[in-house]
Amino acid sequence: xxxxxxxxxxxxxxxxxxxxxxxxxxxxxxxxxxxxxxxxxxxxxxxxxxxxxxxxxxxxxxxxxxxxxxxxxxxxxxxxxxxxxxxxxxxxxxxxxxxxxxxxxxxxxxxxxxxxxxxxxxxxxxxxxxxxxxxxxxxxxxxxxxxxxxxxxxxxxxxxxxxxxxxxxxxxxxxxxxxxxxxxxxxxxxxxxxxxxxxxxxxxxxxxxxxxxxxxxxxxxxxxxxxxxxxxxxxxxxxxxxxxxxxxxxxxxxxxxxxxxxxxxxxxxxxxxxxxxxxxxxxxxxxxxxxxxxxxxxxxxxxxxxxxxxxxxxxxxxxx
Amino acid sequence: xxxxxxxxxxxxxxxxxxxxxxxxxxxxxxxxxxxxxxxxxxxxxxxxxxxxxxxxxxxxxxxxxxxxxxxxxxxxxxxxxxxxxxxxxxxxxxxxxxxxxxxxxxxxxxxxxxxxxxx
Numbered sequence: 235x236x237x238x239x240x241x242x243x244x245x246x247x248x249x250x251x252x253x254x255x256x257x258x259x260x261x262x263x264x265x266x267x268x269x270x271x272x273x274x275x276x277x278x279x280x281x282x283x284x285x286x287x288x289x290x291x292x293x294x295x296x297x298x299x300x301x302x303x304x305x306x307x308x309x310x311x312x313x314x315x316x317x318x319x320x321x322x323x324x325x326x327x328x329x330x331x332x333x334x335x336x337x338x339x340x341x342x343x344x345x346x347x348x349x350x351x352x353x354x355x356x357x358x359x360x361x362x363x364x365x366x367x368x369x370x371x372x373x374x375x376x377x378x379x380x381x382x383x384x385x386x387x388x389x390x391x392x393x394x395x396x397x398x399x400x401x402x403x404x405x406x407x408x409x410x411x412x413x414x415x416x417x418x419x420x421x422x423x424x425x426x427x428x429x430x431x432x433x434x435x436x437x438x439x440x441x442x443x444x445x446x447x448x449x450x451x452x453x454x455x456x457x458x459x460x461x462x463x464x465x466x467x468x469x470x471x472x473x474x475x476x477x478x479x480x481x482x483x484x485x486x487x488x489x490x491x492x493x494x495x496x497x498x499x500x501x502x503x504x505x506x507x508x509x510x511x512x513x514x515x516x517x518x519x520x521x522x523x524x525x526x527x528x529x530x531x532x533x534x535x536x537x538x539x540x541x542x543x544x545x546x547x548x549x550x551x552x553x554x
Numbered sequence: 555x556x557x558x559x560x561x562x563x564x565x566x567x568x569x570x571x572x573x574x575x576x577x578x579x580x581x582x583x584x585x586x587x588x589x590x591x592x593x594x595x596x597x598x599x600x601x602x603x604x605x606x607x608x609x610x611x612x613x614x615x616x617x618x619x620x621x622x623x624x625x626x627x628x629x630x631x632x633x634x635x636x637x638x639x640x641x642x643x644x645x646x647x648x649x650x651x652x653x654x655x656x657x658x659x660x661x662x663x664x665x666x667x668x669x670x671x672x673x
Contacts, residue, residue, distance in 0.1 A: 240558065240561075244562050245565070248566060249569075251566075251569075255573075298584060299581075299584055299586075300581075301585050301588060302582070302587075304589075304594065305595070306594040307595070307596050307603075318570075321570055321574045322571060325566055325569060325573060326563065326567055326570060329563055339566075340559055342563070347633055348563075367596075368607050368608075369597060370598065371597075371598075372607075373607055373608065373609070377615055380619075381614075381615045384618065384622040384626075385618055388625050388626070391626075392629065392632075395632055395633065395636055398636050398637070402640060460597060464578055464580075465578070468574050526672055527671070530614070530670055531671070531672070534621070534661070534665070534669075535665065535670060538661065539658075539661070542654060545632075549647050549651070550647070552640065553640070553644055553647055
């Protein structure tokens with residue numbers, strides 16, 4: 235049964251996780267601005283704190299003080315609920331992320347399936363935002379986003395399944411422990427799964443080159459055109475938390491999670507996760523945006539068949 | 555055990571909602587309020603809005619959604635199988651591959667029908 239102590243413990247852990255989410259999102263926003271600036275031979279934020287490290291704090295305060303503009307035409311209930319649905323799945327995903335040997339909130343025995351379920355929920359938040367705003371740009375953004383996320387969901391899920399197959403378990407900790415001798419990325423079939431995973435995951439969180447749902451230059455930010463102040467901040471925090479989560483999942487599934495020599499597990503986990511985040515930022519500021527027709531074709535004609543073939547090969551290799 | 559595991563999942567659900575709610579409440583206490591009809595109108599690059607925003611959509615979106623439902627259910631059937639397939643052995647592998655192959659035929663059919671060609 236649930237005892238009072240367990241609940242108090244879980245609450246403390248939960249509040250630490252919320253603090254980590256806020257800090258990580260603010261750090262990533264600053265980092266992304268710095269990385270993009272240096273890639274484009276600029277400095278980026280420089281004024282607030284050392285090399286602009288406090289820029290995100292200043293932005294958060296600014297957003298907190300912004301007026302809440304409710305579009306007169308909006309579908310109020312849907313419009314209000316959307317930011318909640320954008321932020322809740324990323325928070326819930328932290329339950330199964332293994333930060334270290336014992337540093338996991340709860341090692342659910344269906345960990346991978348749980349993460350897949352949460353990634354499907356976030357599309358609903360984006361679509362609700364697009365629909366509730368009652369704005370043409372937002373609705374187009376929401377529709378594109380829904381179509382894109384569900385198309386890339388399949389290769390993403392199958393890549394995760396391939397890893398779970400190798401470990402023989404859906405639990406995140408068991409997947410990490412199964413890589414004790416050799417990281418998954420070192421097997422050729424797993425490396426293929428990783429490539430498919432990272433492409434599909436980039437599409438799942440709507441980042442360039444898969445950012446047609448937000449496309450600033452054609453859809454004026456798509457589904458969050460009509461959002462201001464803290465509600466916009468919720469979408470933004472959700473987006474950057476998702477960026478961290480997909481990198482953390484990649485580190486766990488393919489790069490041995492918290493395992494590594496000398497340094498403690500949590501340090502290794504953060505190094506690997508933020509390393510993958512950096513690669514995704516690099517990708518974002520290197521490639522141009524895809525068109526909507528190229529995007530769907532790529533998911534269904536290339537990634538999905540590759541994933542199925544990979545699934546068959548992995549199963550065969552494991553049975554031999 | 556189960557109630558404890560999912561109790562924590564439920565707690566994180568509540569915490570996620572509380573996180574957003576707390577941010578909105580703090581912002582509600584601090585922010586200025588000065589609405590006017592122009593500010594609250596739908597944004598369309600400064601122009602007066604023309605027509606309804608719930609416009610007709612390309613049928614391609616719905617076809618993709620249908621394809622997704624089919625394959626998502628297929629993948630759900632794979633999930634319990636992957637955990638125990640090593641004990642079940644080669645026969646279960648062949649059976650599962652036949653199941654996957656049937657759906658791949660569906661994928662090829664949709665492909666040839668032009669579901670993934672975006673007009």
